[in-house]
Amino acid sequence: MTDDTLAYEVTFRRRQRNIILRVQGDGSLTVSAPHGTPQARIDEFVASKQRWISRRRAAAADLPPRVERDSAEFRAGQSAMRGDLATLMPLWCERMGVATQPRVTIKVMSTRWGSCNARLHKINLNVELARRGTDALEYVLVHELAHLFHQNHGPGFYALMDEMLPDWRARRKALRALQ
Numbered sequence: 001m002t003d004d005t006l007a008y009e010v011t012f013r014r015r016q017r018n019i020i021l022r023v024q025g026d027g028s029l030t031v032s033a034p035h036g037t038p039q040a041r042i043d044e045f046v047a048s049k050q051r052w053i054s055r056r057r058a059a060a061a062d063l064p065p066r067v068e069r070d071s072a073e074f075r076a077g078q079s080a081m082r083g084d085l086a087t088l089m090p091l092w093c094e095r096m097g098v099a100t101q102p103r104v105t106i107k108v109m110s111t112r113w114g115s116c117n118a119r120l121h122k123i124n125l126n127v128e129l130a131r132r133g134t135d136a137l138e139y140v141l142v143h144e145l146a147h148l149f150h151q152n153h154g155p156g157f158y159a160l161m162d163e164m165l166p167d168w169r170a171r172r173k174a175l176r177a178l179q
């Protein structure tokens with residue numbers, strides 16, 4: 001997967017008979033599956049739930065009322081974020097060993113704070129981050145940059161997050177609390 005919209009974090013449980021999929025408050029996916037379930041089976045299950053996932057993400061009301069596209073607020077948010085990214089992007093690309101800075105689009109996103117297309121070397125960021133402060137923007141940026149190396153939310157992804165931004169969990173919690 002080059003896009004992380006269907007990426008999930010999986011936990012295997014010995015005493016479980018079915019695959020259980022959950023949409024978390026931030027729109028991320030967690031799966032618990034019986035011990036030994038093949039990865040392909042889980043991928044297939046998650047893919048089959050795509051429409052349900054979209055509905056749950058939308059219903060999670062995980063994001064506040066949206067900034068109107070092309071409004072003055074939208075442009076102000078974009079420009080504030082561009083300002084922060086002028087510092088954050090080169091800093092984090094260097095720390096993480098990303099040779100070429102990815103192209104960033106700041107836009108209205110209804111269900112996610114950001115997304116990454118590793119194949120196109122492109123990151124989307126939600127303009128709502130402009131109201132969440134630099135720590136939140138930095139957390140989402142590092143998360144999406146980490147997807148250039150790991151196109152899922154597997155152990156490798158979290159190990160990289162822990163290494164790069166040890167307080168990322170606290171930042172994610174703060175971001176959720178602000179909603």
Ligand SMILES: [Zn+2]
Nearest residue numbers: 004007143147
């Ligand atoms: Zn992700």
